[in-house]
Amino acid sequence: xxxxxxxxxxxxxxxxxxxKSLQIKAAIEYLNELDLDYQKINKDSDLIIFNLSKKNTKLxxxxxxxxxxxxxxxxxFIVRLYNEKKEFYEVNLFDMLSLILLDDGxxxxxxxxxxxTKESNPVNWDNLKKVNESGDNFNYYFLExxxxxxxxxxxxxxxxxxxxxxxxDLKKYLKSKGCLLIRDxxxxxxxxxxxxxxxxxxxxxxxxxxxxxxxxxxxLKKYKECRPxxxxxxxxxxKWEPDIEFLVSLSPPQENNDNLILIxxxxxxxxxxxxQARDLKDHEKNSLEPVSENNVNFPDEFDNLNLIxxxxxxxxxxxxxxxxxxxxxxxxxxxxxxxxxKLFSMGYSQRFIAExxxxxxxxxxxxxxxxxIKAKITQKTAKHLSQINEFHILREDPLVLENFITELENxxxxxxxxxxxxxxxxxxxxxxx
Amino acid sequence: xxxxxxxxxxxxxxxIPEDTIFLDSESLYEPxxxxxxxxxxxxxxxxxxxxxxxxxEKNNLIIxxxxxxxxxxxxxxxxEIEIPLKYWFRKKGNPKILLAAKIDDENNVVYFQxxxxxxxxxxxxxxxxxxxxxxxxxIEKFKGGINRLINFVEILEPNAIPEIxxxxxxxxxxxxxxxxxxxxxLIPLTSAAIVxxxxxxxxxxxxxxxxxxxxxxxxxxxxxxxxxxxxxxACLISPxxxxxxxxxxxxxxxxxxxxxxxxxxxxxxxxxxxxxLIWTKKxxxxxPINGKIFWPLRPIKPGEKFILKLRPVGTxxxxxxxxxIVASSKEKFVNIDDLTNSLGDNVSKWTNIINxxxxxxxxxxxxxxxSEKSPKSKQFNQRRSSIIDRNICx
Numbered sequence: 001x002x003x004x005x006x007x008x009x010x011x012x013x014x015x016x017x018x019x020k021s022l023q024i025k026a027a028i029e030y031l032n033e034l035d036l037d038y039q040k041i042n043k044d045s046d047l048i049i050f051n052l053s054k055k056n057t058k059l060x061x062x063x064x065x066x067x068x069x070x071x072x073x074x075x076x077f078i079v080r081l082y083n084e085k086k087e088f089y090e091v092n093l094f095d096m097l098s099l100i101l102l103d104d105g106x107x108x109x110x111x112x113x114x115x116x117t118k119e120s121n122p123v124n125w126d127n128l129k130k131v132n133e134s135g136d137n138f139n140y141y142f143l144e145x146x147x148x149x150x151x152x153x154x155x156x157x158x159x160x161x162x163x164x165x166x167x168x169d170l171k172k173y174l175k176s177k178g179c180l181l182i183r184d185x186x187x188x189x190x191x192x193x194x195x196x197x198x199x200x201x202x203x204x205x206x207x208x209x210x211x212x213x214x215x216x217x218x219x220l221k222k223y224k225e226c227r228p229x230x231x232x233x234x235x236x237x238x239k240w241e242p243d244i245e246f247l248v249s250l251s252p253p254q255e256n257n258d259n260l261i262l263i264x265x266x267x268x269x270x271x272x273x274x275x276q277a278r279d280l281k282d283h284e285k286n287s288l289e290p291v292s293e294n295n296v297n298f299p300d301e302f303d304n305l306n307l308i309x310x311x312x313x314x315x316x317x318x319x320x321x322x323x324x325x326x327x328x329x330x331x332x333x334x335x336x337x338x339x340x341x342k343l344f345s346m347g348y349s350q351r352f353i354a355e356x357x358x359x360x361x362x363x364x365x366x367x368x369x370x371x372x373i374k375a376k377i378t379q380k381t382a383k384h385l386s387q388i389n390e391f392h393i394l395r396e397d398p399l400v401l402e403n404f405i406t407e408l409e410n411x412x413x414x415x416x417x418x419x420x421x422x423x424x425x426x427x428x429x430x431x432x433x
Numbered sequence: 434x435x436x437x438x439x440x441x442x443x444x445x446x447x448x449i450p451e452d453t454i455f456l457d458s459e460s461l462y463e464p465x466x467x468x469x470x471x472x473x474x475x476x477x478x479x480x481x482x483x484x485x486x487x488x489x490e491k492n493n494l495i496i497x498x499x500x501x502x503x504x505x506x507x508x509x510x511x512x513e514i515e516i517p518l519k520y521w522f523r524k525k526g527n528p529k530i531l532l533a534a535k536i537d538d539e540n541n542v543v544y545f546q547x548x549x550x551x552x553x554x555x556x557x558x559x560x561x562x563x564x565x566x567x568x569x570x571x572i573e574k575f576k577g578g579i580n581r582l583i584n585f586v587e588i589l590e591p592n593a594i595p596e597i598x599x600x601x602x603x604x605x606x607x608x609x610x611x612x613x614x615x616x617x618x619l620i621p622l623t624s625a626a627i628v629x630x631x632x633x634x635x636x637x638x639x640x641x642x643x644x645x646x647x648x649x650x651x652x653x654x655x656x657x658x659x660x661x662x663x664x665x666x667a668c669l670i671s672p673x674x675x676x677x678x679x680x681x682x683x684x685x686x687x688x689x690x691x692x693x694x695x696x697x698x699x700x701x702x703x704x705x706x707x708x709x710l711i712w713t714k715k716x717x718x719x720x721p722i723n724g725k726i727f728w729p730l731r732p733i734k735p736g737e738k739f740i741l742k743l744r745p746v747g748t749x750x751x752x753x754x755x756x757x758i759v760a761s762s763k764e765k766f767v768n769i770d771d772l773t774n775s776l777g778d779n780v781s782k783w784t785n786i787i788n789x790x791x792x793x794x795x796x797x798x799x800x801x802x803x804s805e806k807s808p809k810s811k812q813f814n815q816r817r818s819s820i821i822d823r824n825i826c827x
Binding site: 172175181 | 442443444445446447448449451452455458461462479507508509510511512513537538539540542550569580581583584585587588589590593594640
């Protein structure tokens with residue numbers, strides 16, 4: 001998909017690509033009138049067209065060219081995000097595109113959010129300015145991006161990426177899929193000097209480490225001062241970003257966001273290794289075939305072993321019933337959910353279940369939160385037993401309690417013999433029947 | 434590490450861990466309120482009969498069912514957390530538990546990383562307190578997620594977790610030993626006896642991580658120098674985690690007496706330094722060298738380099754696999770004898786240090802696991818066997 005200043009990209013679920021492109025006649029004619037041949041997007045052209053939009057405040061055409069340009073930037077961002085997450089998460093490219101690519105190129109739009117009059121207004125700079133000055137919110141995200149872009153602080157592509165990470169609809173969608181969008185400014189504020197140092201040594205480019213460390217250190221101090229002030233002033237904690245006053249107060253003073261963005265990018269690259277490894281660990285942990293070694297240390301010779309076993313079985317059934325009970329009513333409509341539980345009860349790995357049910361692993365881990373289920377069962381079992389005099393030490397010694405809970409978790413998740421099915425899954429099988 | 438790794442693609446969206454709490458995304462919360470509301474939501478969702486009382490103006494000290502809990506927060510992607518020490522220098526009423534929350538106030542999400550008991554916390558920071566009002570700790574020091582808090586508050590009696598305070602200038606306001614004695618008095622001897630009967634002594638001890646057995650065994654190939662001879666190889670158990678560049682294999686060591694352990698039988702071993710052969714051992718006829726070889730020379734000093742050459746059974750004379758051993762120049766270069774002597778025959782201490790080293794120095798973890806001084810333990814034997822018996826050698 002190539003972008004231009006006269007072709008707008010619109011999210012469309014009904015077509016295979018999820019996006020359709022529309023040549024905007026008004027934009028083509030405007031560019032021709034100006035004798036400008038902007039077939040390809042670049043930084044200089046972004047700036048010229050943006051300035052034309054601001055200068056010719058009544059004209060809609062330069063803003064339409066900007067809208068075409070922004071639609072392409074948004075499209076690129078979404079595709080990148082989708083490619084990053086598609087392997088493990090149930091993200092849908094078309095859904096994501098249709099959340100973001102809402103501009104159909106109309107010369108007039110309902111510009112103001114929650115405007116009861118539902119009046120359409122020509123999309124020109126004057127009207128955007130009016131919305132901003134009246135304190136209303138823009139009804140369309142792409143208009144907010146165009147109006148708020150400050151070319152001195154960052155280039156348009158970077159600004160589109162940054163603002164997209166703050167898009168509420170996209171954030172909500174990704175949250176529902178198990179992912180969190182974090183803007184560069186929060187990421188920089190969350191990162192310690194040690195992480196920044198490691199990230200820069202591994203993934204940084206262009207700036208010296210000393211420069212980066214000093215800049216980040218001053219960023220942390222100023223960020224902690226400025227953000228609470230912003231929240232107090234505007235009554236919101238979203239959309240904070242450095243302004244020029246903030247940037248010049250840093251050490252060394254900055255003229256724009258470029259260096260901060262370079263640092264944030266190095267952190268993101270560095271964390272992609274760390275986080276993806278951690279991600280995989282989580283997934284792998286869940287998807288591991290039961291380990292063959294039996295770690296359970298309940299000695300056979302004690303009478304109370306039976307009491308422990310009976311309790312853990314009782315609470316396993318109770319908790320699994322609580323989870324599967326409401327789930328069963330959906331099985332007729334969603335047979336893949338039933339199939340997943342069944343495969344789980346037969347001892348199959350998360351990865352295998354995901355493949356068999358045509359879903360991603362994140363879907364399986366959300367449907368069958370094995371770790372939480374085990375935690376709830378062991379908690380209830382330990383609490384119940386702690387009330388019995390023989391087990392009163394569980395109420396009195398945190399170390400004994402923790403070891404006991406670990407043993408119960410092992411007992412639930414580990415087969416007694418190689419090739420056997422762990423107790424938790426056997427209990428699930430009973431509930432499914 | 435100096436080479437810039439261009440293969441990494443920046444991560445745009447972060448994974449949300451299981452047990453993350455989502456609050457109404459439209460509301461504006463102060464960070465501490467976000468954490469408290471996250472906790473309240475958990476209490477409600479889990480049907481916990483908890484009564485939460487505020488004990489400070491800033492809402493960061495609460496009491497739940499008799500447990501005083503200091504709530505801490507940091508960014509969702511942060512690697513560190515700030516701990517205000519305001520409540521830690523009092524004679525009475527110090528927190529019993531620290532609860533760490535990772536929050537994102539733009540998305541209104543909370544994830545409870547875990548807790549530290551007062552005892553765990555004071556042990557972590559006891560040598561770091563001078564005049565600070567705030568101390569930072571790596572976020573991963575907080576263990577167990579929200580479930581550890583629930584287990585403790587739901588099951589333990591409040592006096593099972595003692596209050597421990599700090600005083601400035603590196604001293605505690607009372608010693609941990611005294612406290613431990615006091616704590617022990619809380620447990621009647623009969624109870625201790627019952628728990629030992631019920632679970633045996635094992636339940637009181639930390640467990641040696643089963644992941645130890647996953648340390649990869651590495652196969653090293655000998656590039657044959659004589660035409661027509663097939664390449665041979667050996668499966669190395671220790672040292673491990675080497676860097677392979679071209680055909681050169683390097684091991685970086687942070688301790689002074691490495692363990693040489695090859696799975697297959699060996700016909701010849703050589704150790705040289707500065708191109709001089711300083712030690713060698715050859716197999717006798719029909720009696721190859723098998724098993725562990727503890728470092729046969731004086732302890733290695735920081736920064737020293739050696740070449741270790743091994744000739745597995747079945748290879749021709751002169752065909753060695755070669756490993757460069759480079760001792761790090763770290764200040765904390767470990768003296769194995771000092772370390773193992775300090776551990777004595779305390780299985781818990783050995784277990785803890787092997788588990789810890791497994792995460793950051795696998796060679797040292799292996800060295801300790803196979804140490805000639807390691808205590809007698811069934812679990813240690815199991816772990817050693819599971820490493821030696823592994824069929825996969827990468």
